[in-house]
């Protein structure tokens with residue numbers, strides 16, 4: 111079996127973001143990303159600062175660790191990173207999860223494709239707005255979305271865009287007009303990813319959440335959209351592994 115670079119395995123916790131927010135889930139966070147977003151809250155997966163935490167694991171070993179941590183108390187696993195879609199061999203873990211009737215979520219930015227994406231139950235594609243400093247490869251994104259047109263009808267997909275400013279908001283709208291049939295989620299950007307003052311952070315993020323909601327309320331052009339905070343940040347702040 112092939113080795114997969116794993117940064118952390120944790121849970122059970124709840125999915126704090128996007129279309130399955132609140133879902134009880136385990137997390138597998140892989141190492142490595144093809145992007146380097148200015149505000150990445152998981153930069154330790156790609157900037158070298160978490161290098162000592164990376165473990166090369168087979169899919170069987172990851173499954174064993176999920177069972178050790180979660181016992182019989184889970185039926186959903188979320189694959190995130192970094193960009194898990196860089197890893198072709200993650201398909202081996204996807205197969206094991208399916209054999210065990212575990213539902214699977216994936217968090218990715220829509221810059222890469224793997225065939226195993228067809229096997230994912232809840233696929234969140236999170237293109238990066240201007241504030242990230244990244245450039246969207248619309249050819250790749252459209253290719254991915256085109257491939258997913260032939261997906262199993264049970265598979266849910268969504269676009270989740272993190273918003274830090276007006277320019278990001280405009281980007282999210284333009285993304286929605288480009289792919290109107292894919293459910294759009296706007297997510298509050300956390301611009302204080304290092305603070306340990308949870309009370310202050312929560313106050314700040316709720317204020318930003320309200321401002322984002324107000325933008326949407328006032329916007330006649332953006333009708334079919336869901337606006338969410340990062341629920342896990344409101345509960346646990348910037349803590350890792352939750």
Ligand SMILES: C[S@@+](CC[C@H](N)C(=O)[O-])C[C@H]1O[C@@H](n2cnc3c(N)ncnc32)[C@H](O)[C@@H]1O
Pocket residue numbers: 143149150151152190191192193194217218219235236270272297298299300301303340
């Ligand atoms: C750490 S990323 C890993 C998966 C994949 N690389 C991606 O970006 O979709 C998981 C999610 O966290 C979001 N995210 C990262 N940093 C954030 C921040 N500072 N505030 C809000 N959301 C953030 C990303 O946009 C993405 O939707």
Ligand SMILES: Nc1nc2[nH]cc(C(=O)O)c2c(=O)[nH]1
Pocket residue numbers: 123124125126127152190191217342352
């Ligand atoms: N609870 C919780 N929910 C999350 N949703 C997306 C996460 C991520 O970092 O990909 C994340 C995370 O790290 N924790």
Ligand code: SF4
Pocket residue numbers: 143144145146147150151152153155191192193219238
């Ligand atoms: S794509 Fe995701 S993991 Fe990669 S740098 Fe951006 S937010 Fe972080």
Ligand SMILES: [Mg+2]
Pocket residue numbers: 151152
């Ligand atoms: Mg996160």
